[in-house]
Amino acid sequence: MIQVLLWAPVVVGLVCFVVPRQGIRAVSVAGALGVLVLGIVLVAGFDTDTAGLQHPVDEEWIPDLGVRYQLGVDGISVFLVLLTTLLWSAATLYSAFRPPERPRSYFFMLGLAETGVLGAFVAQDLLLFVLFFDLMLIPFYFLVGQWGGRDRVAATLKMVVYTLVGSLLMLVAAIATAILVSEQTGELSFSLSYLQANVLSEGSQYWIFWFFAAAFLVKMPAFLVHGWMPDAYRAMPIPVIAVFSGVLAKVGAYGFLRVVLPTFPDATTEFQEVVMVIALASIVYGSVMAFTQTNVRLVAGFSSLAQLGFITLGIFALRPDGADGAVLQMVNHGLVVAPTFLIIGLLAERSGTEDLREMGGMAMRAPVLAALFLIVTLATLAMPGSSNFIGEFFILIGTFQSKLVYAVIALIGTPLAAFYAIRLYQRTMHNRLPDGVESREISLRDGLVLGSLVACIVALALYPGLILERGEASVEEVLQPEVVANE
């Protein structure tokens, strides 16, 4: 089943090339929804009690290199898979209502991207993970470069070069890891469980750790390596930015949990504080930038950067509570940032601008849109009662337990989030309606897309245990080496 889930999107994308022109949208929407159903079935059938892999697939792929085609989901990845399928369905629907030029290639690229992301989440072989990690960039290069806004070609080139440089370094590091391990054990294998059972010597871990960390931090992006983000976010088409910021950013954080923590435990403990400092810097910098930007996309983009800082902080607290919160927060953030961008798209359609200063008064004749946006905003700023609140709470508990000072500084991020999230809402929805801006209610079709995403936010707020319970066992396993080291 996991195989079908993984390959269905790209197959549907290929089918788009052969169906007649008017059927393309129907086929791709049906495909995306079908994959979503598979994702739901995967979660529903998930066994909560074990930490191990479920639905494992293990076959030879390139025996000469010790690369295996190994897939599986555990408590950490299963919800990220579901999030991916959900956001891709939303993005596909949103795109289908606004038919792009050259729809065949567009929907093919969208499908290829989904396969790439899902592959990164379910791969259990280090090299397979790296492969999917690189692969997902190709469709985004084309999606941004062909269907993006102003300066798209330069922006997409910058994005691809930044992220590929990171992931190519990761490729070398992955190969070096496997070969160094094989020199100890005599067997060449990239299987994650094998690499985690035979840990490298400390000295090698130290340099390899940074190769991986670089790739993941660029992808998120974290402070200092976020240079590609503003340009790329300005140029991306709305549905693409929704999935990009909703899911791709999480792949970086997920990579830390899946690869770095269990495979390089000594290096992780050694560099814990360095990464935490980067995370704190991301929180503060992202929040301040989000507060000062006037482009609505960049407000959301920098807020994303701050949120990813929180997630990184939770992971590198190296406590089960922190990591649990981080897993929950990954899903939460994906669920709020995607509708935020979709709403931004709707607002831009109504006002003809993406400048916060020229917007306003949109709530006048669009109460439903305003209500949906308000829920999303409150979730973004982690209002008590929202699931984001619980996620941040766990992250901070974990951080308090391990490094008190960092937790105190991170607390600053929370009120700042309230500032920028409410500012975004107020400036667009309230105030006087400027000339040329039309206050129009959300259409039924868009309402359906947004409404279901918001419903997920609300549902998760009522029952965050859905994720916490399933993630717990896996998170503890991932953190095992570090916890042992701490004691």
Add this chain to the structure above:
Amino acid sequence: MSFQAPDIDYAGLSPVIALTAGLCVVLLAGLVGRERQRWVVSGLAIVVLATAAGLLIWQWGANKDLVEGALRLDDLAIAISLMVVTAAAFAVPLLLREPAAEERHGDILALLLCSTLGMVLLAQAQNLISLFVSLELLSVPLYVMCGAALRRASSLESGLKYLIVGSVGSATLLYGLAFIYGASGSTDFAAIARGIADRGLAEDPLVLIGIALAVTGLAFKVSLAPFHQWTPDVYEGAPTPVTAFMSVATKAAAFCVFVRLFEVALEPSVDTWQPALAAVAVVSMLIGNIGALGQDSLKRLLGYSGVAQGGYIAVGLVVAIQNGLESLVFYLAAYTLMNLAAFAVITIRERDTPFGDDIRAVEGLGGERPELAWPLTISMLALAGLPGTTGFIGKLFLIEAAVEGDYTWLGVAIVVGTMISLAYYLRVLAAVWMRPAATPVAGEKAPAIAGGAPEADVVAVTPPRGTRCMLIIVPTIVVAAATVVFGIYPDPLVDWASEAGESLGLVL
């Protein structure tokens, strides 16, 4: 006293015989009938190449010495020969409407087959004499083919430049071979190795000078930096189908003899030449990738990219003893597939647009001609080593071989080179997909023809529009598809490459 007839292994020689006979037939067929000549000789050439390929496959696994040990037909030779034959067969339809051929298709195709014959022999060469003779046999026809577009000054320049530089390379190589012979007292590769080892000459200046000159000479042929300067100019000037052929076939054959000469004959001096070749590899990657950055001419761009790719392949050569040979063969095969697709697209666009091989020729291709845009896209992504293509798997093999052979820094160099290369490969893709089709500015003329000779310009015809030549497009799509298929399911190609690699008996 009875005369002992030499024992001739006709089965082993059959591919060579087929090519030799075929090239005579094609040459003669070119003399009769001008009307249908083009189709007749092209068909004949394809038949000859297909026969040769069939015979080569038939001999797979034979692993035997031929002609008293002057040639060795092993799986490595066959694998390389198959790449060469594929490239030649691919060039035949490209040449079909080549303006440079001008009703002289018989001559051109005979030259192509002659060069192919030289490469097939070179891949089998196991003796200094057969090495040099087959190297010349492959080079001389190429000099002529590069200058085949008689009405274009740049083509003549290309042919002449290649002739001069190539001759210097050959002379250098020959000089180096003489030193090696002088030191070891033998021309046979295995005997050279024994001679050097027995006499303890591994570090002797005589051998070292020989090695240095041989590396230089062969580096000229495979265009490794710093002996690459001719490459972009010759690639740009030569008729594009010829460039397509020589960019992949020459490289494959010359790398094969590189392997045999160094891994077999000069094996005792491995500690000396390994670092030297490693340095050449790194310099090639850097110079090739940086040189390609600002190129507007696609053929020059691919010329520099070929230098860089040669650097990657040379990594396999450096660590060949530690299973690098397999990665070398695999990467050569991958390189053959991806480069051919790119050159085929350039050939078609050159005839369809007035921009020649300028990058503007492919602008807007994505919307206009998806059947050309996709193969070019796949080819560029594969050359850049992105996952889902053979380029990725090939680089993976090379990096792993490098790390395993204690040359981790070469693996890092490959990655750094790849990063630089993204800038120009993606630039081509940006032109294909993200820019509108370029329209010629009023008053801008098509590239000058005939080097300014007015009488020749009269003959010049405007390039035909909208070449929908299925004979080119179909093979192009096939090689592009193969690039993706073997990128996802590399097993068959890997097995094939590892059998070829093992046949040299290096892997212990």
